[in-house]
Every structure is written in structure tokens, then in C-alpha cells.
Amino acid sequence: MVETDRIFIGGGGSSRKEAQAILLRYANRHGLISGATGTGKTVTLQILAESFSAAGVPVFLSDVKGDLSGLCEAGSPDAKLHDAFVKRAESIGFDDFGYDAFPTVFWDLFGEAGHPVRTTITEMGPLLLARLLQLSEAQEGVLNIVFRVADEEGLLLIDMKDLQSMLVHIGERAKELSLRYGNIATATVGAIQRRLLVLEGEGGAGLFGEPALELVDMIGTAQDGRGRINILAADRLMRAPRLYATFLLWLLSELFEELPEVGDPDKPVFVFFFDEAHLLFDGAPKALVDKVEQVARLIRSKGVGVYFISQNPADVPDDILGQLGNRVQHALRAYTPRDRKALKAAAETFRPNDAFDTEDAITQLGTGEALVSTLMEKGAPSVVQRTLIRPPSSRLGPATVEGKARAFDASPVAGKYEAAVDRESAYERLKAAAEEAARAAEEAAGSDEGDDRSYGGRRSGGGRAYRGADEAPRWREEPEYRSARRYKPAVAPKPARRRSSRSDSVGEALVKQVVRTASSQITRSLVRGVLGGLFRGR
Structure with a gap:
């Protein structure tokens, strides 16, 4: 059912009741797809991505389980579910059902299953x-x-x-x-x-570096006018859920910062699907939740629609949930008192339908069936309807190796992000400063060494003036002096400990003290030069 002003979601089954659709001019008012595991959320996400792409709207979504890559390949009449798909399409009035592939670009923070994604x-x-x-x-x-x-x-x-x-x-x-x-x-x-x-x-x-992602590479259309579907490979990324959630929030924030104001366009500029949304809010500080709320409230005027996908509407804070006008609620299970409370809260967010009890209906929905409420004329929410979700046109499940290879070959950014670039930045600047400081310390140490080896001038403190090697006193040949002269006090052998004796002259004691002091100062200078130079700027 191809229409220029809306995207088709599904219908009322054998009675062929009024079709459920999202009006494109209200698609940037955000949305929610929720439901228990195995109730059909992924297929709903797939058919919405297809529909937005067909309408010329670029899309971003994360492939958490690895089964959304099939968007790059057309479905097949030989598929096991083909007969069921045809039957459902007929029952809901989806007369234009057919199989098709969609323009797809794959991304991956680790650079393995798609183009690398980096930021600074x-x-x-x-x-x-x-x-x-x-x-x-x-x-x-x-x-x-x-x-x-x-x-x-x-x-x-x-x-x-x-x-x-x-x-x-x-x-x-x-x-x-x-x-x-x-x-x-x-x-x-x-x-x-x-x-x-x-x-x-x-x-x-691997997330941090250059070349950094340019959003213009995500917000684009194919030559046939269809919006590109950007798929982030997130199956491995989900092992680090905080990294996953923070990256998606950063991407959403970048869209908010960089895109110009467009008001209320006839269709969105971009649609962003935030899967596993609960990871964003679990344990998040209030400052971060406030930022998400601000972005969700204001990014609409940039032409961006944000759709959260989660198992339960309660996973999304109320201040954000209240801004999600287009909703698809799959089945929920109520096994515990907490589940029943969440179920009741989910039912109360819909505009009631006199034909059925919303709370009961949520527990009775089958796989691929959902309660749907979208924004109608003048932005008012529609009465909730029990809806059979339309079948997907693309391949259901992961793409084949050949299909992904074709998508990579057709990618408009092939080769742009693969090679990392490491230009001069803080690390290189501070390292250069440290090396310069180390060289200066070595030069200073060399100068001090020369001074210690030459005693041609007078030394203060009452000692004699030694003007030549012939007049060198016997203490110059002692191990203690030789170790100070080589600047290896930790390695040089220790001389036998001598008792403080009156037999040492005042001059000998003074000179020994001077040598020990010079050795300590030089050692400290070297340490400060090597370690301290790392912290000082130029």
C-alpha cells in the first residue's frame, strides 16, 4: 500500500478495518516500539525502516541480534514463510506487497562487520x-x-x-x-x-580517532531516491552495553547540534531508531536524562524522528515517554506484581477503544500482532487499534555473505573511513616537550659532571686549592668519590664503612660532604628532567 503521505503499518485482519499508518508529516514526533521478547518488535522495526526508505527518508538503526542485515536483500517466494506473508498481506489490505532490497550501508565501531565509526x-x-x-x-x-x-x-x-x-x-x-x-x-x-x-x-x-564520522554520509539517498538505511553492527558491541548506549546518545546529540532548523517538514529529514533503549537510562544521572529529554523535545524541529525500542514502556522515563506520539505495543507478560503494574501503566498511555479492554488485549496479542496508536490530523493521537503488522519486503533474518558483499561494493563511503589517521595532537605535543626537557637535563648533567671533575679553582669552605692532578689528595681514589664521579651511586660498590674519626681532617670531611651533595642534586635533576618533563608544556 504505497501512499505518498504516510507509511503503512498494518490492518485489522480478516475484517480489513481501517489501515494503521504513520503520517509522514508527524513522523518526526517520535515513537515507541515495545513488547516482550519474541513478540515481533524486530520485524516491526524492519518494516518501518523499509517504509521510511521507500518514502525517501534515510534511517539509522542498530542490529543488536544480527538479523536486520537482511534489509540489503530482497525476500524470496521460496522462503518458508512466503505463503503466510501473502495470506497476511491479503487479509490486511496490503495489496502492493512484494519483495525488494533496500539501499543499505553497514557500520561497525570495531571495523569488522562494516565501515569503522570514529569520533574524537x-x-x-x-x-x-x-x-x-x-x-x-x-x-x-x-x-x-x-x-x-x-x-x-x-x-x-x-x-x-x-x-x-x-x-x-x-x-x-x-x-x-x-x-x-x-x-x-x-x-x-x-x-x-x-x-x-x-x-x-x-x-x-577504537571509537576515538580520525577520520571522524561525517553525518552527511549517513543522511543521504540512493540514486533511485530511496533513503539509505544505515545499520550499526551491534551484536559484539552489546557486550559493552554502556559503550553502546553512550555512542548512540552521542550520535543523536551530533544530529541535534549539526542539523539546521527546518520546522515541520512534509516528511522527516532523518529517522533514528534507538534499540534496547533501557540501556540508555539504567543508572543514568539526572543531568544525562535531562539532556536526552532536551534533545528529544528540540530535535523534532530539525526534522529528526526518534523511535525507542524496548521491552516495556516503563523503561523510558515519563518525561520522555510523554513526547512519543506514535506507538506500537506488542504483547507483554504479567507474571509478577511488578509486571502487572507495568502492564496497567502501558495500557493507560493509549487512547481507549470501546471495542476492547486495552489491558487485557496487551496480554492476548500474538506474535506479529500489536496495539497501534499514531498521530492523526492536527496531531491528536488515534484510538488504539488491534493490528496485524504487515510482512517485510526484504529478507527476513541475516543477509547472505553475497548480499552483504554487494552492499559493501555499492556503499558510497567505501574506503573513506577504513584507514585511521594519527595527526599531531595532545599526545605528540606533550611527548615532544618531554623529550626536549630530557635533552636539556642531560646537557645540564654533563655540565655538572665537567665541573665536578675539574678542581682548578678554589673551593669555598676553608679547603686547599688543588691546581693539578699531582696534588690530588688520597680521597679522590676512594670508592665513594669514584661512584659519585660516575653518577651511579645505586650500582657502585660500597666502601667499608668507616667510623667517624678524628684522624679525618676538616678539609677531607668538607670535600666529602660537597661530593655527596653534588651527587644527590644531579640525580634529582635527572629524575625531574625525565619524569617531570612529560608534564610541562613548551
Whole structure:
């Protein structure tokens, strides 16, 4: 059922009641797809992606289970469910049902099942990065200082090693910076470094780097005018759920920041499906939830529709749930008192239908069946209808190897993001400063060594003036002096410990003290040059 102003969702079964559809001009008012596992949410997501693409609207979705890649291939009349699909299409009035493939671009944070997706530390920002690293309030404060200092000193934060270097830099200058920005505890810096190591272990380091993703590469149409379907391979990514949720939120925030205001267009500029939405809100601080609410409220005017997919509407905070005008509710199960409470809350969010009890209907829905309510004329929600979801036109389940290969060959960004680029940034700048400081320390140490080996001038403190090797006193040949001269006090053999005796002259005792002091100062200079130089800017 191809119509220019709406996308078809399904119908009322054998009675062929009024078709359920989302009006394209209200598709940017956001939506929700919810239901228990195995009730048909994935197929609903698939047919909505197909319909938006056919209407010329580009789409982004994450493939959590690996079975949405079939969008790049047409379904087949030889498929096991073909007869069931044809029967359902006839029963709901989907007269234009047929099989088709859709323009698809695959993405992958790990660069294995799709084009690599990267962003920079700076673009991620301290708020989302703190969420990703699970930082406390005090740790997030230090992270904000890191970003501030990097900005003031012109140090680019691109990848993980840039951030790690900046944390070391901040830690060394803690006393100085604490007077300007507040307390910077060494323990706090160390805790952030440990969280970065955990993120690296989860594979998160690959998210940060260049070339960074350009959103224009996602928001585009194919040559035939259909919107491109961007699929993020998330089956491996789901092993790090916080990384998954933070990346999707970053992408949504970037859309909000970069897209211009368009008001209320005839159809969305872009549709964003946020699968496993509960991962975004589980344990999220209020500041982050407020940011999501703000983005959801304001991004509509950018022409972006956001659709959350989750098992239960209760997974989405009420302030955000109230902004989701297009809803598809699959079956819910009520085995516990908590489940029954959530079921009742889900039923109360629909505009009631006198023909059935909404709460009872939610528990009676079969696979591929849902309660649907969308925005009608003037933006009012429709009465909830029990609906059979239309069959998909693309392949049901994962794509074949050949199908994905064809999609890669046809990708408009093939070869653009595959090779990483490592340009000069904070890490390289701080490393160069450290090396320069180390060289200066070595030169200073060499100068001090020359001074210690030549005693041509007078030494203060009452000792004699030794003008030549012939006049060198016997203590120059003692092991203690030789070890100081070689600057290897930790390796040189220790002389037999001598008792303090009156037989040592005052001059000998004084010279020994001078040598020991010079040795200690040189050692400290070397340590500060090698270690301290890492933290000082140019």
C-alpha cells in the first residue's frame, strides 16, 4: 500500500478495518516500539525502516541480534514463510506487497562487520565521556578541567592516548591548577586512568580517532531516491552495553547540534531508531536524562524522528515517554506484581477503544500482532487499534555473505573511513616537550659532571686549592668519590664503612660532604628532567 503521505503499518485482519499508518508529516514526533521478547518488535522495526526508505527518508538503526542485515536483500517466494506473508498481506489490505532490497550501508565501531565509526574525545565531550567511564561527580569535575586546560593551551584531544597524556599533565600541575579550578587530587586522576584502561579492554579505544564520522554520509539517498538505511553492527558491541548506549546518545546529540532548523517538514529529514533503549537510562544521572529529554523535545524541529525500542514502556522515563506520539505495543507478560503494574501503566498511555479492554488485549496479542496508536490530523493521537503488522519486503533474518558483499561494493563511503589517521595532537605535543626537557637535563648533567671533575679553582669552605692532578689528595681514589664521579651511586660498590674519626681532617670531611651533595642534586635533576618533563608544556 504505497501512499505518498504516510507509511503503512498494518490492518485489522480478516475484517480489513481501517489501515494503521504513520503520517509522514508527524513522523518526526517520535515513537515507541515495545513488547516482550519474541513478540515481533524486530520485524516491526524492519518494516518501518523499509517504509521510511521507500518514502525517501534515510534511517539509522542498530542490529543488536544480527538479523536486520537482511534489509540489503530482497525476500524470496521460496522462503518458508512466503505463503503466510501473502495470506497476511491479503487479509490486511496490503495489496502492493512484494519483495525488494533496500539501499543499505553497514557500520561497525570495531571495523569488522562494516565501515569503522570514529569520533574524537573532544566531540564526545566530558558529560558523555563521564557517563561512559562511570565517573563520580568529583572525577567528572577533574575531567572537565582536563577539557578546559586542553582548550586553553591548544592541545587537541582526539584519541585515548591524548586523554591519558592530558591526565598526566594535569596531575603534575595539580597544585598550580587547583588555585584556578578547584582541588585536583592525584588519586582522582589515577581513578580516571584506571577507568580508561577498562574502556580499552572493552574495545572502546577504537571509537576515538580520525577520520571522524561525517553525518552527511549517513543522511543521504540512493540514486533511485530511496533513503539509505544505515545499520550499526551491534551484536559484539552489546557486550559493552554502556559503550553502546553512550555512542548512540552521542550520535543523536551530533544530529541535534549539526542539523539546521527546518520546522515541520512534509516528511522527516532523518529517522533514528534507538534499540534496547533501557540501556540508555539504567543508572543514568539526572543531568544525562535531562539532556536526552532536551534533545528529544528540540530535535523534532530539525526534522529528526526518534523511535525507542524496548521491552516495556516503563523503561523510558515519563518525561520522555510523554513526547512519543506514535506507538506500537506488542504483547507483554504479567507474571509478577511488578509486571502487572507495568502492564496497567502501558495500557493507560493509549487512547481507549470501546471495542476492547486495552489491558487485557496487551496480554492476548500474538506474535506479529500489536496495539497501534499514531498521530492523526492536527496531531491528536488515534484510538488504539488491534493490528496485524504487515510482512517485510526484504529478507527476513541475516543477509547472505553475497548480499552483504554487494552492499559493501555499492556503499558510497567505501574506503573513506577504513584507514585511521594519527595527526599531531595532545599526545605528540606533550611527548615532544618531554623529550626536549630530557635533552636539556642531560646537557645540564654533563655540565655538572665537567665541573665536578675539574678542581682548578678554589673551593669555598676553608679547603686547599688543588691546581693539578699531582696534588690530588688520597680521597679522590676512594670508592665513594669514584661512584659519585660516575653518577651511579645505586650500582657502585660500597666502601667499608668507616667510623667517624678524628684522624679525618676538616678539609677531607668538607670535600666529602660537597661530593655527596653534588651527587644527590644531579640525580634529582635527572629524575625531574625525565619524569617531570612529560608534564610541562613548551
